Amino acid sequence: MADHLPTLLFAEHDDASLNPVTARALTAALALGAPVHVLVVGENARPAAEAAAKLAGVAQVLLADGPAYAHRRAEPVAALGVALAGQYGAIAAPSTAFGKSVLPRIAALIDVMQVSDVVAVIAPDTFERPTYAGNAIQRVRATDATKVLTIRTAGFAPATEGGSAPIQPVDEAGAFAGSRFVGEEIATSARPELTAARIIVSGGRAIGSAENFHSVVEPLADALGAAVGASRAAVDAGYAPNDWQVGQTGKVVAPDLYVALGISGAIQHLAGMKDSKVIVAVNKDEEAPIFQVADFGLVGDLFQIVPELTAEIAKAKG
Amino acid sequence: MKILVPVKRVVDANVKIRVRPDGSGVELANVKMAMNPFDEIAVEEALRLKEAGKASEVVAVSIGPVKTDETIRTALAMGADRGIWVKTDEAGIEPLTVAKLLKKIVEAEGPGLVILGKQAIDDDCNQTGQMLAALLGWPQATFASKVEIGEKTIAVTREIDGGLQTLDLDLPAVLTTDLRLNEPRYASLPNIMKAKKKPIEEKPAAELGVDLAPRLQLLSTTEPAGRTAGIKVGSPAELVDHLKKAGVL
Numbered sequence: 001m002a003d004h005l006p007t008l009l010f011a012e013h014d015d016a017s018l019n020p021v022t023a024r025a026l027t028a029a030l031a032l033g034a035p036v037h038v039l040v041v042g043e044n045a046r047p048a049a050e051a052a053a054k055l056a057g058v059a060q061v062l063l064a065d066g067p068a069y070a071h072r073r074a075e076p077v078a079a080l081g082v083a084l085a086g087q088y089g090a091i092a093a094p095s096t097a098f099g100k101s102v103l104p105r106i107a108a109l110i111d112v113m114q115v116s117d118v119v120a121v122i123a124p125d126t127f128e129r130p131t132y133a134g135n136a137i138q139r140v141r142a143t144d145a146t147k148v149l150t151i152r153t154a155g156f157a158p159a160t161e162g163g164s165a166p167i168q169p170v171d172e173a174g175a176f177a178g179s180r181f182v183g184e185e186i187a188t189s190a191r192p193e194l195t196a197a198r199i200i201v202s203g204g205r206a207i208g209s210a211e212n213f214h215s216v217v218e219p220l221a222d223a224l225g226a227a228v229g230a231s232r233a234a235v236d237a238g239y240a241p242n243d244w245q246v247g248q249t250g251k252v253v254a255p256d257l258y259v260a261l262g263i264s265g266a267i268q269h270l271a272g273m274k275d276s277k278v279i280v281a282v283n284k285d286e287e288a289p290i291f292q293v294a295d296f297g298l299v300g301d302l303f304q305i306v307p308e309l310t311a312e313i314a315k316a317k318g
Numbered sequence: 319m320k321i322l323v324p325v326k327r328v329v330d331a332n333v334k335i336r337v338r339p340d341g342s343g344v345e346l347a348n349v350k351m352a353m354n355p356f357d358e359i360a361v362e363e364a365l366r367l368k369e370a371g372k373a374s375e376v377v378a379v380s381i382g383p384v385k386t387d388e389t390i391r392t393a394l395a396m397g398a399d400r401g402i403w404v405k406t407d408e409a410g411i412e413p414l415t416v417a418k419l420l421k422k423i424v425e426a427e428g429p430g431l432v433i434l435g436k437q438a439i440d441d442d443c444n445q446t447g448q449m450l451a452a453l454l455g456w457p458q459a460t461f462a463s464k465v466e467i468g469e470k471t472i473a474v475t476r477e478i479d480g481g482l483q484t485l486d487l488d489l490p491a492v493l494t495t496d497l498r499l500n501e502p503r504y505a506s507l508p509n510i511m512k513a514k515k516k517p518i519e520e521k522p523a524a525e526l527g528v529d530l531a532p533r534l535q536l537l538s539t540t541e542p543a544g545r546t547a548g549i550k551v552g553s554p555a556e557l558v559d560h561l562k563k564a565g566v567l
Contacts, residue, residue, distance in 0.1 A: 073485070074448065074458055097478040101460045104413070104448035113414040113533035116443045126537065131441050132335045136344050137542050141535040178491075179457035182473060182484040195479075199566070224567075232497065242463065242477045242498060249356075249437065249497060251479075257566040267334070274545055278566045280557065286550075295548035296560050309554035316558050316567060 005089030006035040006059065010081075010102065012094045013040060013048035020196035023055055023158035025094040025151040030159070031121035032090050032147075035059035038165075039084070041077050043070040049167050058165040066172050071181040072098055078105035079174020085110050090124075090147040095252075096195075099150050107148040114148040115140060117252075119155040133248040133271035153195065154254035154275060187241060194244065197227035199257040202246055202273070205233035206262025206284070206302060213239050216306050217261060223313040229253070229273075231263045247272035262302050265290030282306065319430035319489075320375045321364040323398065324420055325357040327382055327389040327409075328440040341538040344440075346409075351385070353392045356435025359495040362502040363465060364433050365397045372467045373431070375399045379423050381416055382409050387518055394513035395505035401518035402427075404526065410441075411523075411530065417449035418528045423521075424454060429490065431472070436461055436494040451492035459485050461496040 009029040012019040022038070029036045037060045040049040049063040062084075068076050081102065085091060091106060093099030095117050107114040119137070120128040126141045127149065194200065201221040207213055213228075221228045230240035232247055246253055248271040258276035263269060265281070265288055273279070274293050281294035282302045291297045298305055329335055329344070330352040336345045353361075367373040378393035380386045381404040390401035404419050411419075424432060437444035451458035459474035463482065466473040475484045477496045505513070523530060551557045561567045 071483070074460070078452065097461060097476075100444050101448060101458070104445035105452040105458070107445070108414060108417055108449035108452040111414075113412050114443075114445055115534065116445060130542070131539075132329070132344060133439065133442070134542055135335050136337050137540050139537040139540070141537055142533065143535060144533050176457070178488040179459075180486040182486050184478075184481065184483045186481040193480075236498065241481070242496075243480050248439070248442070257561065268331075274542075278561070278564050279545075279548075280561070291550075292547045293545045295564070296557055297548065297550045298554070298557060299550060305554055309557065312554045312558045313567070316562065 004034070005087065006037050007032050007090040007092060008084060008088040009036055009038050010093035010099060011038050011040045011048060011052050012096050012098060013042065013045065015042040015045040016047050018048045018051035020158060020193070021094040021096060021153040022052065024153035024156045025092060026055055026057060026159040027156040028118060028121055028151040029092050030057050032124045034089055037062055039064065041069045041072055041080060043067055053165040053167055054161045054163055056160045056162040058163050061165050061167045062170045063167050064170045064172065068172050068175050071184070073176070073179055073181060074101040074105055075176035075179055076174050077102050078109065079176060081106040082109045083173035084170070085146060088146065090149060092149040092151055094153045095150040103148055103150050110146060112144040112146050112148045113142065114150065115142055116150050117152040118149050119152050130271070133267050134274065135267065152252055154252050187243065191221060192225070192227045194227045194229055194246070194251050195253060197253070197255055199224045199226035200229050200246070200253055200255045201226045201259045201261065202229035202231065202263060203234055203240065203261045204231040204263030205237060207234060207239055210239045216303060220259070220306055220310045220313070223310045223317070224257070226259070231269050260290050260294070261306060263290055264288045265293065319373050320377060320427060321367060321373045322424060322427055322429035322432045323357070323360050323364045323376060323378050323393065324432070324434050324446070325361065325378050325380050325389055325393050326354040326435070326438045327351050327380065327386050328354045328438055331355055331439055337539055337541045341540055343536070343539045353389050354435050354438045356437060356495050358502040359497070359499050360433040360435050361393045361396050361398060362500045363495060366500065367467060377402060377427060377429070379404065379420065381411055381419055381523065382406055390518050391513055392505065394516045395510040396503060397509065400516055403518050403520045404523050405520055406523045406530065412532050412534060413443050413445035414449055414533065415528060415530055416446050417453055419523060419526055420446070420450050421453045422526045422528065424450070431490060432492045434492070434494050436496055447492050447494035454492070456490055456492050457487040458492045459487055460494045462493045463496050463498045465493065465499070
């Protein structure tokens with residue numbers, strides 16, 4: 001019977017706006033073949049719900065709006081998901097920090113084994129997912145009646161706009177007193193977001209300092225209209241903030257163009273970017289593993305090459 | 319307060335894995351194994367809380383077949399006080415099942431805090447901690463990068479998309495570790511020797527009353543589509559020409 005039930009997709013959003021990964025996850029959710037309801041959970045989240053209603057293919061938007069859902073703590077949001085679960089054949093969310101925190105909690109409470117990081121929908125019960133930092137792709141059939149899925153959005157094209165789904169309010173379920181929101185430090189940037197960007201410029205340990213990220217990496221990114229990323233080594237060294245990390249345990253991206261500056265290319269980093277359409281690497285070590293996946297390589301001193309490249313890009317864009 | 323740290327035996331992070339040609343899985347014979355790196359961070363954090371006088375005992379637990387005790391022994395060599403080995407016939411127990419088994423251990427041990435790695439680097443699932451918290455009805459903080467423990471609560475800074483978030487949780491609670499929480503210590507030789515005398519309690523998984531049957535059928539395991547190395551270009555100007563031709567500028 002679960003085959004005929006609709007799919008519930010958690011929207012990724014910040015109340016005021018819908019994160020573009022939602023449109024990508026929608027493409028995966030629609031591939032299951034059932035009508036898709038998008039659930040927007042938050043406080044004062046109507047603008048995000050209105051944006052979700054405009055995505056083509058959405059049958060209905062559910063809006064759970066209230067103080068209990070402020071900051072989307074995992075416990076109350078999961079309780080809401082559990083309350084709704086009986087009406088759905090599948091529950092999905094993008095593999096974001098939010099989706100990763102909430103969906104396993106729901107899965108456990110409805111006794112379902114989750115399929116994490118779906119990269120391909122083969123059939124409504126059969127999925128492909130990467131393991132071992134993307135070095136082995138598993139094809140699995142989920143035997144639980146309800147499917148719980150997180151979606152690795154980089155592999156799915158975004159659904160287009162043009163829909164006008166109704167927005168249905170849903171009642172609060174499951175207050176949870178055991179955790180409290182204390183605070184948040186969210187970087188605001190005029191640059192595109194890493195997981196949604198068409199072009200990404202990333203820096204590695206060889207960048208050498210936070211100042212050099214600012215003076216070398218960021219100007220190239222801005223010339224290209226790109227998001228800025230970093231390797232784990234650069235983040236660990238304090239050159240770049242944690243949310244810039246691309247890799248197995250950071251963000252997984254697949255932009256049209258990925259420019260790796262001073263990144264050697266550890267398998268954990270490659271796991272996060274090797275599905276990019278075109279990869280450019282700049283590195284002084286011509287044996288660096290990054291060159292094995294790069295379409296175009298430039299061997300040399302990045303502190304000389306990158307400013308020249310930035311000037312050439314500016315010239316080309318004229 | 320007792321801290322429980324679940325640890326997993328996985329293929330060493332530095333090993334380049336090989337997919338079996340028949341598609342049945344990843345070759346694990348004669349491959350170097352190690353403790354999941356995120357679990358090392360979990361052990362380290364538990365030890366630091368104990369050294370700061372915030373915890374009385376650190377218990378490492380692992381679930382798996384023969385040789386799983388080696389991974390528990392690694393935690394003991396780092397400084398954990400004792401181990402629990404939930405013995406199974408096979409490796410690769412699914413996160414949902416692991417969470418149910420861990421719930422039984424939590425009920426028996428009564429820890430005030432459970433610290434797990436955020437994900438294992440073999441199956442990359444990122445589920446077990448959240449599932450355990452759900453089954454226990456406890457609050458959770460995933461992707462912890464900073465922990466400050468109080469009398470009855472714990473403040474946890476988490477790495478989230480776009481930055482950092484701080485939550486205050488009532489104890490008992492479940493945490494999962496991110497990379498920047500700490501840098502795990504190496505076990506010293508004297509501590510490795512001492513660890514050999516520390517107790518590891520063995521519990522057959524079959525006796526814990528949890529259904530071990532997998533819910534996901536593994537149909538095949540394949541290598542990802544490969545990427546071939548491209549060309550080296552001589553100058554930034556040449557690179558820009560290529561990028562224009564590729565249509566990505």
